[in-house]
Amino acid sequence: MVSDKLKIASSDSPSWRIRGSAIITQKDLLCRSVTSEQLLVIVGGGAAGVYAAIRSKHVAPSLDVLVIEKGKPLSKVKISGGGRCNVTNGSCVEKMTLVENYPRGSKELRGSFFDVHGPLDTISWFSQHGVELKTEEDGRVFPVSNSSSTVIDCLLHEAKRKGVTLQIGKVVTKASVDANGKFLLQVEKRSIDSVEYVEADFLLIATGSSRQGYTIAIQLGHSIIDPAPSLFTFKIADAQLADLSGVTFPRVKAKLKLQNSSRTIPQFSQVGPMLVTHWGLSGPVILRLSAWGARDLAESDYKGTLFVDFVPDIHIEDVKHTLIQHKEKLAKQKMINSLPLRFGLVRRFWRYLLEREGLDGEILWSSFSNSSLHSLALLLKQCTFPIVGKGQFKDEFVTAGGVPLSEISLSTMESRLQPRLFFAGEVLNVDGVTGGFNFQNAWSGGYIAGTSIGLASIASAKIPT
């Protein structure tokens, strides 16, 4: 255990000044002794940090591994997937398909990243460690128990078994590198107002989207791409739409146009299910658009227009033809009571469309003019919704931005700027759409970092001093 090999350190280095109000005892000042073993400190006990800790101990059992976690370990795993934890994605296992699910990282992750540890490796890792998994129809992989606790128990049990030390309730607030290339970390335990100092041979930053993590990265010479939220719903200014709250559309094509940006990419157009909420629109299509447009949406202050095609598999001329046929066949029916079944629309939405077109639903189909018919067909194919803001999506939420991928080597997760410094997980400028892709980034990055650190520690232990 790390604590056996720690000794009291001197805190005379000017960069390690003690906070004014903190009461420091000698016991609080922790530093590595000059023993042959090396210490890896992992900042952040989330998915990436704990996975990396286990992997590094697996590769180099004599490496001391200390995980410092400010809150509860794996707290996001706990709440993930509505408490079920969507561990990874079982449909997108082929690399080129998989990378298409990462709005930030899709280009860079095409290299060896997922070859080293992809979704199938994640699935077998958890299976081999006693977590039975199932793949749902849409590709999302969950524990058979339907409980994220199964995943947490597995990871914490394995970390303990391998001899990883986990210190919780402590925050790493400062980091620097000394002349020998060792990391000096300031660790605070705020509940008892104490400050500790840790010296590490290897440092892995796995702090997720925490600002403190970005600060540490900056202190160690890295830059940060401004964080911006991803995976959110759209607030829509349309009072009538709120009446449709709860209505789902199994397949629409939605296109995003932003107020302050003329940039368009193919991913600003998405096909899939959409859901009406109390304040606007949600569902997989909207979440994917929010992810691909995360940065542009932030720049446009979350203002723009959404164009929705409610019958994406029917050509506009065919839509008109269907309406004409319906008019002829059901001429004596009231419009509100009868709608073409081919469109697969619910009656509440049909009423909404008629109202939007200013049509009285009480009129008979026979009185439905040809010009109104054409504009109704157009509305079905290209219905516009004004986006006026960003809502919350509670099932999953990630942050775009963080340490630029250009500043690290994705084959080792090591910093290109600072030897023996590593990054993994959401602290990097990588984020995925919903479906298990964000955890997959954490597992893959954690695995690669753990392997590289383990191997590097073995290699450096062999070098005679």
Ligand SMILES: Cc1cc2nc3c(=O)[nH]c(=O)nc-3n(C[C@H](O)[C@H](O)[C@H](O)COP(=O)(O)OP(=O)(O)OC[C@H]3O[C@@H](n4cnc5c(N)ncnc54)[C@H](O)[C@@H]3O)c2cc1C
């Ligand atoms: C509600 C919700 C549901 C989600 N559901 C899913 C899902 O089902 N599937 C999926 O793939 N993704 C999901 N995600 C996204 C996923 O949780 C994250 O992408 C993933 O947790 C990132 O892992 P990480 O280890 O990089 O960061 P985190 O899990 O955020 O872990 C970072 C850890 O570092 C700690 N930390 C930060 N700074 C410091 C510091 N200075 N000192 C000490 N400790 C520090 C934090 O307390 C935290 O525990 C969900 C996200 C949310 C918010």
